[in-house]
Amino acid sequence: MKEWVTMNERYRTFILLAQYRSFTETAKHMFCSQPTVSQHIQQLEKELGCQLISRKKRQIELTTQGEIVLAYAQKMQEMEQQLRLAVKQTQQENIKLYISHYIADSFFNELFDKNNTTYQQYPYEINSFCYEDLKSSLVENHAKFAVMPIYNADTIVHQSFDIDILFEEEFVLVMAADHPLASRKIIYARDLKNLSMLLPQSPYLGQHIKEALHKKAVPVYYIQMTNFEIIKKAVQQGMGVSFLPYKSIEDSLDKLTFKYVKGLSIKRKNGIVFNRNQILNEQEQAFCERIKKNLKMVSVR
Template identity: 30%
Template sequence: MDIQKLKAFVELTETNSYTETAEHLFTTQATISKQIMSLEKELGIKLFSREHRTIEITDEGELVLEYAKQIVALKDEMYEKISEHKREHSLDLVIKTIPSISNYHALELISEFHQAHPEITLHLSEAESYELIPALQNGSADAVFMRIFDMDESEFEVASGEEDKFVVVVPKQHRLAGQTAVTMQDLKAENFLMLGKETNLYDPVMKLINQAEFTPEVIYEGR
């Protein structure tokens, strides 16, 4: 029995839409339809009733669904265990970093480590900041380089290598350009260009602004 047919069946029971199911499984609506029909033929039952362009699971389909979910879940668990076993018994090192890693000394350390240990296969890739902690938690990364603000460090071993500071960037002719220090109150009437909410730099900046008790005029959010 093709596991993909069961996966399509389980997904279709959740979406009740061939179009959405195809999108979720990165295939076509026609492929999903063929997989369901093939599964019905293989099992000798009707999994769905199709009346008035609506999809409704049959009693026989409900019976199959219970087992299909278990089979799909076990398949995913098996592949996860295999990947975990490979990682534990191989000399692969997976490191994920923030996109601006080139601005930090960490990149030099990684390069030096790679040259000193050619026996280890290094997999280095960039990821958005919100993806890094989940990568550690689900085992898809062995180590990450990221910025730390108010993170609970009890779950991980953390080594701080460098320290960043927030700065304000203004045009040379701006009224604040000649000052050696700027307070948040000085910026109350200014337009803000900031990194977006999906980055982990947004909340700390907003926290400083909230402490200064004003609502910023954000005219641009970027990544």
């Protein structure tokens, strides 16, 4: 390796000497002594077995062999620059984002605002998953961090990872526009008695909603569905009511109605879960800091 570096320096010396046609000027640009320049040229001539330069009337000229070596030396220098660039590009890993379906869909503008130059400068990929898949990605070390809901009941996440809470949001009671409760100004927990309550498939969120209703001693009929989008369609068809985050229905208020239930509060925290076994690079850290700033300023009902 040492010999390769030495050869590289000699070729660089020769390229500069061919440019300035002066040992003195070449030494100035290399920040070395004139004898060092002469030594580099002599060593290069010895290794190649030919004369590279000649002196005529105090003027340095390249020999025919020197012209050939110069052309190859310049190509070698260009290839070295290309090599360094290629290596540098491979070191810039993609910013791999693991985000819950809900956050990616409802807070896309906050995640990828136009002022965030991080994702504009570096390659990135978005992986949108449900809660359990995000958790598995962290546990299996596929994800360095994940933007996802936070549930106090999930002890594995709290014990195994570092968590930075971004925001907390309250779930609202969602119903069809023609539902009997839609015209009520005030709704109490007892008004939900014996209604069909549509729950998302997420076990932690489903349990979270059940516990809140259980504390109020409200008997309802639970119907499990895949996700928020399916639940919204079912609510529109009059199949039941549901507690959903306001952001998930914001674009459907022409078809749905939401209400707050007096004395009943269902809230969920969302944050960044960091894998302790993974180290974030500079670009990933910058991205996380940016979305922390954006999402912590989010005003949710």
